[in-house]
Amino acid sequence: MPHVVTQSCVGDGSCVFACPVNCIQPTPDDPAFELAEMLHVDPVACVDCGACVSACPVDAIKPHRQLDDHERAFALINAAYHRTPRKRALLAPVRPPLRVRDRGQPLRVAIVGSGPAAMYAAEELLTIPGARVSVYERLPVPDGLVRSGVAPDHRRTRRVSRQLDAIRRHPGLTMHLGVEVGRDVTDAELRETHHAVIYAVGAAADRRLDVPGSDAPGVLSATELVGWYNGHPDHADRTVVLTHRRAVVVGNGNVALDIARILTADPKSLEDTEIAPAALAALRESRIEEVVVVGRRGPEHAAFTLPELVGLTSTPGVTVGVDPAELTGLPDDDPKAELLRSLGPPARSGRRITLRFGLSAVEVHGEEAVSGVTFAGAGSEHQRIAAGLVVASIGYRGLPVAGLPFDDATGTVPNDEGRVVDPACGGARPGTYVVGWIKRGPSGFIGTNKACSQDTVAALVEDYNADRLPSPPRNVSVEDAGTRVGARGRRRPRTWSR
Ligand SMILES: Cc1cc2nc3c(=O)[nH]c(=O)nc-3n(C[C@H](O)[C@H](O)[C@H](O)COP(=O)(O)OP(=O)(O)OC[C@H]3O[C@@H](n4cnc5c(N)ncnc54)[C@H](O)[C@@H]3O)c2cc1C
Ligand SMILES: NC(=O)c1ccc[n+]([C@@H]2O[C@H](COP(=O)([O-])OP(=O)(O)OC[C@H]3O[C@@H](n4cnc5c(N)ncnc54)[C@H](OP(=O)(O)O)[C@@H]3O)[C@@H](O)[C@H]2O)c1
CATH class of the missing domain: 3.40.50.720 (NAD(P)-binding Rossmann-like Domain)
Structure with a gap:
């Protein structure tokens, strides 16, 4: 029964050093490690000892028969990574212990x-x-x-x-x-x-969304919105307007997906979490039904990672959709591309997240309160998306x-x-x-x-x-x-x- 690394992998490599057969890749000495979206157990080489389970600080590793329904995709993701044979040492290389010269006083x-x-x-x-x-x-x-x-x-x-x-x-x-x-x-x-x-x-701080109207009331940065729902003292007292049926998130990194998930989640599912009580109270009254997550480049350049997309698509009660016409340019034989292709077109009702690609924000509308964003697509085509909350999730600074x-x-x-x-x-x-x-x-x-x-x-x-x-x-x-x-x-x- 091989073990499987799942969504919450934080990539600290603890499991790699615990594994007696070095079957978890990439290892921290591999140049691919820093860019890897998660670590992967080789199902053929795994000896099923469970050492990685004890080492993982976030309980991300499970024996494959204990995977929940929504985690089964990770068995395939782990195995797919190892389909390309890689040379590997018998044990992951460890750093030599630090030694300091005696200078008469402790460092x-x-x-x-x-x-x-x-x-x-x-x-x-x-x-x-x-x-x-x-x-x-x-x-x-x-x-x-x-x-x-x-x-x-x-x-x-x-x-x-x-x-x-x-x-x-x-x-x-x-x-x-x-x-x-x-x-x-x-x-x-x-x-x-x-x-x-x-x-x-x-x-x-955040990267600034530098377009006309981006200082309109109702336009927030990711730092502000995330700080609000997590109760950060600098942002906890913020008022977040949740009275419109649609919110737009500009940018499509993992933070954008976090924001889309929290804004569409059933508030009951957040009750036993560490969400700030004021944010939970506001979300209980929220009228938001749809969050549109907008990337400026094509889907092949989406900044979100595969594990987070798997997590997003298995959020209970929320439909994730994308217009198939926007999915051109995706590679074959790529798990993220396959998952995107498997999503249906955007739903028209219910709590839902719509992924959009190839659209750059050019103007935010609304003086007293934000009312929408105009985006430029390929060529001279412009389109306006109405929204009562706009979040710029375009990276930190x-x-x-x-x-x-x-x-x-x-x-x-x-x-x-x-x-x-x-x-x-x-x-x-x-x-x-x-x-x-x-x-x-x-x-x-x-x-x-x-x-x-x-x-x-x-x-x-x-x-x-x-x-x-x-x-x-x-x-x-x-x-x-x-x-x-x-x-x-x-x-x-x-x-x-x-
Ligand atoms: C919204 C969001 C969600 C994320 N979710 C995940 C996730 O699910 N999984 C994952 O693996 N990674 C996640 N990440 C990435 C991860 O959080 C970062 O890689 C990591 O926190 C960066 O660590 P850091 O120590 O450099 O900075 P930080 O974690 O930001 O820590 C910096 C600390 O310095 C303190 N500080 C700043 N200035 C001063 C000062 N002058 N004096 C004293 N203290 C000061 C700050 O208060 C803060 O506590 C997320 C990132 C973001 C932005
Ligand atoms: N669960 C998790 O593991 C988790 C959760 C949250 C965050 N994180 C990590 O934390 C890091 C930060 O995440 P992030 O989402 O803030 O950053 P990110 O991954 O760098 O994504 C930033 C997004 O903003 C877009 N963008 C940048 N400048 C823009 C502009 N001027 N106009 C429009 N769009 C713009 C980028 O598009 P381009 O690609 O076109 O530049 C990209 O889509 C990432 O490494 C992420 O993986 C991890």
């Missing part, structure tokens, strides 16, 4: 942010005997987008927070919640007391970090393997590092940040061993410094109690 590192990238960096650092890590998080609760981004109905994915909790319980780690670096404490203060500072601040160089084009901090570099002089900024979305840009799954953080920590340790890091003064302990800055900035939780 002390401050990490800014507490999302997955921060926690994976902390986990790696804490493999070094005696290492001390202080984590500074601007919000009163930890976990970054695992709490404020991942959709509330993605219950299994949200279980990754248990793994992040376990990392935080390490005795070498101190948490400072409600402390914003750059506002409550400065980079210089952190550098006084630590050998190095790692920025793991994510990408808190990093914000500048006080005192650090910033690449405005990519919304990231310029770096070389995680070492912050100043393009003005081309040199590294000693003791300053980046991980996660502020390092790579806003793409990838939760687990993608693991290898990214491990790479940065490897660079940091190399610098420490080569005496390239300034030493903090011996008379200030991490605890003293943490208490001093922590007391200054702490804010009360407003919406989150977990």
Whole structure:
């Protein structure tokens, strides 16, 4: 009975290292790993030991006979990946353990942010005997987008927070919640007391939908809408207008699918989730029946992933449709293309999600309230879609970090393997590092940040061993410094109690 990786795979590779026969691919050393939409068990090579099940932080792996009806597609997806024979080692290659030179005092590192990238960096650092890590998080609760981004109905994915909790319980780690670096404490203060500072601040802003009318009331960004339904303190008090029968989502990445699912879900199905109570109350009164998800390019370039499309099409009580005339250009023998072709044309009634392709927004209409969007299709053809809510889900964007160089084009901090570099002089900024979305840009799954953080920590340790890091003064302990800055900035939780 082979095992099967299912939708909630976060791609952290834990299963790969647990597998005694290296049958889960791609492995983290494979260049395909970073772009993979999920990991796949080879059903022929699998020895059915279940080691991967125990290793997976989000319970994404199941024996194939225990798959639910809507998960059966994943048995085929796993098997299809392995149809192309790949060379593989007997065991997945593991990273060598980190070794630090004795410099008379333990390595002390401050990490800014507490999302997955921060926690994976902390986990790696804490493999070094005696290492001390202080984590500074601007919000009163930890976990970054695992709490404020991942959709509330993605219950299994949200279980990754248990793994992040376990990392935080390490005795070498101190948490400072409600402390914003750059506002409550400065980079210089952190550098006084630590050998190095790692920025793991994510990408808190959005790409702008830069068309006339996009500032009309009723036009929201994904950050705002997702923050609203997840109770993020910056967005929880927002009013979201749900009085029209149709909403339009511009962009067709996985965030767009999350938004479409939540807006069309039966509110009862969200009752046992961590959705913000105010959002659930609003969704109970919602009149939205249809969400139209609009991609600017053809279906062959759809940004959503196959596992998320499988999940979307199995949402109870919601029909997903697409006009077959829009499905030209799809490759043969591709599981995502096959699934798109299997969808019927858009339904005319009931709760439904309509996928549209090849349409670029050119204008948003409505002054007092948004009333629709005009899109340009191929050639000079324009079409207007009426809607009372428009969400621009066109990607996230990093914000500048006080005192650090910033690449405005990519919304990231310029770096070389995680070492912050100043393009003005081309040199590294000693003791300053980046991980996660502020390092790579806003793409990838939760687990993608693991290898990214491990790479940065490897660079940091190399610098420490080569005496390239300034030493903090011996008379200030991490605890003293943490208490001093922590007391200054702490804010009360407003919406989150977990
Ligand atoms: C809406 C959405 C849904 C997603 N769903 C999934 C999913 O289902 N599965 C999946 O695998 N991936 C998902 N992802 C991707 C995943 O969430 C990201 O890959 C990951 O969270 C990025 O990690 P990060 O640590 O770089 O950033 P973040 O998770 O954003 O963490 C950054 C942290 O830094 C803190 N911070 C920022 N500035 C400061 C400061 N100055 N001082 C102190 N703290 C600061 C922030 O408050 C935040 O806690 C989703 C992403 C989005 C946007
Ligand atoms: N369940 C999950 O696993 C999950 C859930 C949510 C998010 N995530 C991950 O988080 C990351 C971010 O997701 P995302 O959905 O925000 O980003 P994304 O995958 O990069 O998708 C962005 C979408 O916006 C479109 N777009 C960009 N600029 C545009 C513009 N100016 N006008 C119109 N459309 C524009 C893109 O179209 P083009 O392709 O044409 O540029 C694309 O369709 C992704 O890696 C995603 O997989 C994962």
